[in-house]
Amino acid sequence: MAEIKIDAKCLQCPGPIVQLFNAVKSAQSGDVIVVEATDRGFYKDVQAWCKKTGNELLSLEDGDVIVARVKKA
Amino acid sequence: MKQRLVVIGGVASGTKTAAKAIRENPDLEITVITEEDYISYAGCGLPYYIGNVIRDKKHLTVMNPEKFKEKGITVLLHTRAEKIIPSQKVVKAKDMVTGEEKEFPYDKLVLATGAKPIVPPIPGIELKNVYVLRSVTDAFKIRDAVEKEGIKKAVVVGGGFIGLEVAENLTLRGVKVTLVELLDQILPNFDKEIALLAEKHLKEKGVEVFTSEKALSIEGKDGKATALLTDKRKIDADMVLLSIGVKPDTQLAAGAGIELGIKGAIKVNENMETNIHDIYAVGDCAENINLVTGKPAWFPMGSTANKMGRVAALNLYPKGEKESLEGVLGTTVVKLFDINVAKTGLSEKDAKNAGYNIITVIVPAHDRAHYYPGAKNIITKLIVDKATHRLLGAQIIGEGVVDKPIDIAATVITLKGTVEDMAKLDLAYAPPFSSAMSSTIVAANVARNKLLGKLEGISPLELKDRLSDPELQIIDVREEAEYLVGTIPGARNIPLKEIRQRAGEIDKQRETVVLCKIGLRAYLAYITLKHLGVQKLKILDGGVTAWPFELE
Numbered sequence: 001m002a003e004i005k006i007d008a009k010c011l012q013c014p015g016p017i018v019q020l021f022n023a024v025k026s027a028q029s030g031d032v033i034v035v036e037a038t039d040r041g042f043y044k045d046v047q048a049w050c051k052k053t054g055n056e057l058l059s060l061e062d063g064d065v066i067v068a069r070v071k072k073a
Numbered sequence: 074m075k076q077r078l079v080v081i082g083g084v085a086s087g088t089k090t091a092a093k094a095i096r097e098n099p100d101l102e103i104t105v106i107t108e109e110d111y112i113s114y115a116g117c118g119l120p121y122y123i124g125n126v127i128r129d130k131k132h133l134t135v136m137n138p139e140k141f142k143e144k145g146i147t148v149l150l151h152t153r154a155e156k157i158i159p160s161q162k163v164v165k166a167k168d169m170v171t172g173e174e175k176e177f178p179y180d181k182l183v184l185a186t187g188a189k190p191i192v193p194p195i196p197g198i199e200l201k202n203v204y205v206l207r208s209v210t211d212a213f214k215i216r217d218a219v220e221k222e223g224i225k226k227a228v229v230v231g232g233g234f235i236g237l238e239v240a241e242n243l244t245l246r247g248v249k250v251t252l253v254e255l256l257d258q259i260l261p262n263f264d265k266e267i268a269l270l271a272e273k274h275l276k277e278k279g280v281e282v283f284t285s286e287k288a289l290s291i292e293g294k295d296g297k298a299t300a301l302l303t304d305k306r307k308i309d310a311d312m313v314l315l316s317i318g319v320k321p322d323t324q325l326a327a328g329a330g331i332e333l334g335i336k337g338a339i340k341v342n343e344n345m346e347t348n349i350h351d352i353y354a355v356g357d358c359a360e361n362i363n364l365v366t367g368k369p370a371w372f373p374m375g376s377t378a379n380k381m382g383r384v385a386a387l388n389l390y391p392k393g394e395k396e397s398l399e400g401v402l403g404t405t406v407v408k409l410f411d412i413n414v415a416k417t418g419l420s421e422k423d424a425k426n427a428g429y430n431i432i433t434v435i436v437p438a439h440d441r442a443h444y445y446p447g448a449k450n451i452i453t454k455l456i457v458d459k460a461t462h463r464l465l466g467a468q469i470i471g472e473g474v475v476d477k478p479i480d481i482a483a484t485v486i487t488l489k490g491t492v493e494d495m496a497k498l499d500l501a502y503a504p505p506f507s508s509a510m511s512s513t514i515v516a517a518n519v520a521r522n523k524l525l526g527k528l529e530g531i532s533p534l535e536l537k538d539r540l541s542d543p544e545l546q547i548i549d550v551r552e553e554a555e556y557l558v559g560t561i562p563g564a565r566n567i568p569l570k571e572i573r574q575r576a577g578e579i580d581k582q583r584e585t586v587v588l589c590k591i592g593l594r595a596y597l598a599y600i601t602l603k604h605l606g607v608q609k610l611k612i613l614d615g616g617v618t619a620w621p622f623e624l625e
């Protein structure tokens with residue numbers, strides 16, 4: 001199972017959630033996508049997005065850089 | 074004989090007046106009378122002492138009578154002025170400890186008696202662990218209770234900035250806080266959509282907030298508060314803080330025949346003179362002029378109190394032209410957990426009440442270059458006079474820096490600037506500090522576009538009211554991924570890049586609201602759709618970012 005890294009730091013609108021969405025689309029089930037983002041809104045967005053789409057949020061770190069690990073369902 | 078100045082009240086404005094007066098008139102004999110045991114304390118720091126952010130008592134009470142003595146000022150603690158006799162130019166006072174009656178003859182008298190908390194006339198206020206917060210002594214008592222009595226649950230009655238600051242500080246000490254507010258919003262001076270955003274944040278931080286709810290009584294056991302009863306529920310609490318507002322302390326003045334003005338505050342002219350010769354009033358006990366409307370107003374703020382003190386001091390023995398304070402804007406800023414909220418000038422409500430025909434904008438932006446680590450969001454609301462394009466007011470909320478942009482807005486309003494003036498300001502920029510187009514300038518430009526008719530907006534409150542209107546269609550032009558995270562109830566998703574091909578899905582006859590995250594993509598969609606013949610088109614002001622209600 002692959003781990004896909006996305007550097008979504010310093011992105012403005014539409015932001016990291018769209019990058020994550022596209023990465024999940026082209027990934028295999030079970031792949032882990034790691035997103036690094038600086039957009040403060042991403043911290044809440046990624047939680048809401050995973051809940052709605054059924055992908056699993058393995059971990060989420062807050063800070064100047066937010067790091068989310070998401071496993072594709 | 075030496076000229077004598079007597080000042081009644083020794084917190085912010087009284088001590089400011091005395092300190093400036095002695096610098097201006099080194100020969101003046103100055104006596105400051107205060108009924109309290111502390112002088113010149115940091116009233117605005119009290120909530121942070123309760124929160125142990127300010128750890129030590131002595132950091133709040135840096136000054137004492139000895140230090141004033143060094144400056145040539147006599148301070149009398151626990152001495153209460155009981156009567157002013159203007160015809161004899163004398164103040165009668167009483168030592169609260171010894172009971173001794175004293176008389177203070179004056180040549181000039183400055184009233185700096187401040188304000189007192191309003192205590193609601195409800196049963197149970199005499200119980201132990203029911204507090205107000207005004208004086209440094211109040212703060213000592215509250216912190217002692219938190220530390221020594223193991224307070225677990227507190228109710229704060231009143232959602233003004235003092236109540237909110239205490240709610241935050243108690244929460245940070247592990248106390249479960251419930252806030253009860255009579256009005257339908259917290260932060261009563263702010264517009265509702267901004268107050269709702271603040272309320273949302275408080276709730277995320279674990280503060281329970283009940284608005285439109287009336288405190289009826291406090292229940293107790295063994296003389297101690299145990300619960301607050303409201304018109305809707307019973308809230309268990311081992312501490313109750315009453316912070317429903319303050320009123321000017323002007324009994325003494327009224328008794329001397331000094332004229333009162335708005336809200337019972339002492340009427341003063343722009344030189345801080347009352348209607349009685351040689352009697353001045355400064356700080357929270359005196360009224361102000363609202364600089365925008367030119368009408369009397371009452372802004373009981375530490376910042377204003379200090380300015381008034383300086384003006385009065387300069388006018389005791391004017392050397393040339395008198396000093397004046399033409400008015401103030403009621404500029405305020407408050408920190409609530411991770412967000413900051415600020416306001417200056419008129420709110421939308423105020424402006425409408427004052428008869429202005431206005432436009433408003435709500436513009437989210439970053440507080441510095443979006444790519445610079447630590448960049449945070451702020452949302453700027455501007456209130457602009459349609460006829461003159463003058464900025465009337467501003468409110469800013471967000472995790473980012475708000476005090477700088479609100480101070481810019483305050484400056485623009487003070488200098489009677491327009492949004493055109495504001496958009497052209499040459500503001501400092503480097504990535505760690507700001508954006509090349511700073512949030513202030515972007516907001517001013519959105520206002521200009523609105524004034525020019527380049528776009529029409531709908532406020533979040535108005536849209537919320539019309540969500541079930543079948544005439545209305547709402548289009549979210551963000552990417553599908555963002556739409557999935559959460560959108561305005563009922564909104565359909567047509568991403569901006571598909572808007573041209575899919576314009577047929579939009580019913581041209583109906584009223585249409587387009588929205589995005591902050592407003593930029595919605596504006597681009599607006600231009601395209603207008604071009605394609607969609608007429609009744611509006612942009613949601615502030616987009617999803619400033620939407621203060623639930624997303625779906």
Ligand SMILES: Cc1cc2nc3c(=O)[nH]c(=O)nc-3n(C[C@H](O)[C@H](O)[C@H](O)COP(=O)(O)OP(=O)(O)OC[C@H]3O[C@@H](n4cnc5c(N)ncnc54)[C@H](O)[C@@H]3O)c2cc1C
Pocket residue numbers: 081082083084085086087106107108109116117118119120152153154155185186187188189206207208235322325355356357358373374375376377378
């Ligand atoms: C918790 C809290 C937080 C605040 N935060 C802010 C803030 O962040 N920013 C801001 O701008 N402002 C803030 N304020 C408001 C600010 O503290 C007041 O505007 C300021 O203290 C006003 O100063 P003053 O000297 O006019 O009046 P006061 O501070 O009210 O002082 C008046 C003094 O006069 C005494 N006195 C009254 N009558 C008599 C009498 N007859 N004889 C003798 N003494 C008398 C009173 O006991 C009192 O000591 C805050 C206030 C509080 C309580």
